Amino acid sequence: MRTLIKNGTIVNADASTRADVLVDGERIALIGEELNLEADRTIDAAGKWVVPGGIDVHTHMELPFGGTFAKDTFETGTRAAAFGGTTTIIDFAVQPRGGSLRQGLDAWMEKAEGNCSIDYAFHMIVSDVRDDVLSEMDQLVDEGVTTFKLFTAYPGVFLSDDGAIFRAMQQTAKNGGMILMHAENGVAIDVVANQNALSGKTDPYWHGVSRSPVMEGEATNRAIRLAEVAGVPVYIVHLSSRHALNEVRRARDEGLPAYAETCPQYLFLSLDDMGNGFEGSKFVCSPPLRPADHQEDLWQGLVKDDLQIVSTDHCPFDFHGQKELGRGDFRKIPNGLPGVENRVDLVFHGGVAGGRISPNRWVELVSTAPARMFGLPRKGVIAPGADADILIYDPKRTWTISARTHHMDVDYSCYEGREITGRSEVVLSRGKIIVDGDEWLGKAGDGRFLRRQRSPRNE
Ligand SMILES: [Zn+2]
Numbered sequence: 001m002r003t004l005i006k007n008g009t010i011v012n013a014d015a016s017t018r019a020d021v022l023v024d025g026e027r028i029a030l031i032g033e034e035l036n037l038e039a040d041r042t043i044d045a046a047g048k049w050v051v052p053g054g055i056d057v058h059t060h061m062e063l064p065f066g067g068t069f070a071k072d073t074f075e076t077g078t079r080a081a082a083f084g085g086t087t088t089i090i091d092f093a094v095q096p097r098g099g100s101l102r103q104g105l106d107a108w109m110e111k112a113e114g115n116c117s118i119d120y121a122f123h124m125i126v127s128d129v130r131d132d133v134l135s136e137m138d139q140l141v142d143e144g145v146t147t148f149k150l151f152t153a154y155p156g157v158f159l160s161d162d163g164a165i166f167r168a169m170q171q172t173a174k175n176g177g178m179i180l181m182h183a184e185n186g187v188a189i190d191v192v193a194n195q196n197a198l199s200g201k202t203d204p205y206w207h208g209v210s211r212s213p214v215m216e217g218e219a220t221n222r223a224i225r226l227a228e229v230a231g232v233p234v235y236i237v238h239l240s241s242r243h244a245l246n247e248v249r250r251a252r253d254e255g256l257p258a259y260a261e262t263c264p265q266y267l268f269l270s271l272d273d274m275g276n277g278f279e280g281s282k283f284v285c286s287p288p289l290r291p292a293d294h295q296e297d298l299w300q301g302l303v304k305d306d307l308q309i310v311s312t313d314h315c316p317f318d319f320h321g322q323k324e325l326g327r328g329d330f331r332k333i334p335n336g337l338p339g340v341e342n343r344v345d346l347v348f349h350g351g352v353a354g355g356r357i358s359p360n361r362w363v364e365l366v367s368t369a370p371a372r373m374f375g376l377p378r379k380g381v382i383a384p385g386a387d388a389d390i391l392i393y394d395p396k397r398t399w400t401i402s403a404r405t406h407h408m409d410v411d412y413s414c415y416e417g418r419e420i421t422g423r424s425e426v427v428l429s430r431g432k433i434i435v436d437g438d439e440w441l442g443k444a445g446d447g448r449f450l451r452r453q454r455s456p457r458n459e
Pocket of ligand 1: 058060313
């Protein structure tokens, strides 16, 4: 199958070009001006942009959390991702405590296999650092699971102490992988959260207040300094506050291989959204939403490359029946927000339409940098030889986000009623049209597991 995309503007991270694109099979075959070649199908992209498909490096489909499961399956979650212009996800497999990495990876492979409509890969959550686990980490890197996430939060569930984190870092320094950190001081945060809850402050709002941004800054610095001594690159996930950003910037100014992502919720939502009684539970995630004055600092972090990537931390729970588990006690509200469908468009809207970043920087944040950082050399670029994961993007289209029309399997939207500019019109995954306007043409099982390379930065 050959597809010719005519008259569009190719927007890559490094440049924008008026040119046609020929897709042959699963790859981009040729780029040139006014290509007049035979093709099975021609797409007229006049007035539109031709953009590499989005890569969301932080999702949690079907994650078990707080006695329930994140609502989107790999099937519903990858379909929603595709409608929102994302053609690759990297999800998190979880090591069961007391079990092996292999057990965790096998379980997540099984959940994903045959169900994804777009390509997928995994990071590994290491929740129990032992000698046998350290040697398993080397095997996983060889199998394309090159990144390990550890937590300074969630005592008793995911938290590793500094010694365990440091041992995992030393191992990863040797095997060429990278460490991902959820950086909040969870032990101290739990003290504050318990004090608040026991004094009757039980509304969702107190989830936000209990998790001070200072505790994120502290844990971010600690993770970076442990990594510095271990000699390993470190990537701070879902960075939410200027306190943490300042630590990342300082480390980068020192020349350390420290990286970070933020998420749309920290750019568009704030602690104010967590008021309004139990409605605020819709916005409970960790790190929590911050006072609104953090937002512009995070945008500046994206402008200046102190933050390299925007991911979602997509982890949706229904308001009815799931978030409600925490009625009367914010500590029992499942942590997480839906977002995989909205990332590409929200970053376009706030970034490009909002006048903060160039179209090229937008592509870099949502696609190219994720591909480079996480070892996916055939993704994140419109170029001959690359996978034909392509968005025909309408930068002028204005539309309204709503749970009534979104494709995520969750009963609310954090951005309900928000009018935004920018939307994918057609989405190709490895040469196949999977979204055409509002029509779904993809198929569960067409997505492939991607073995990732060691990040070029780490070799
Ligand atoms: Zn997460």
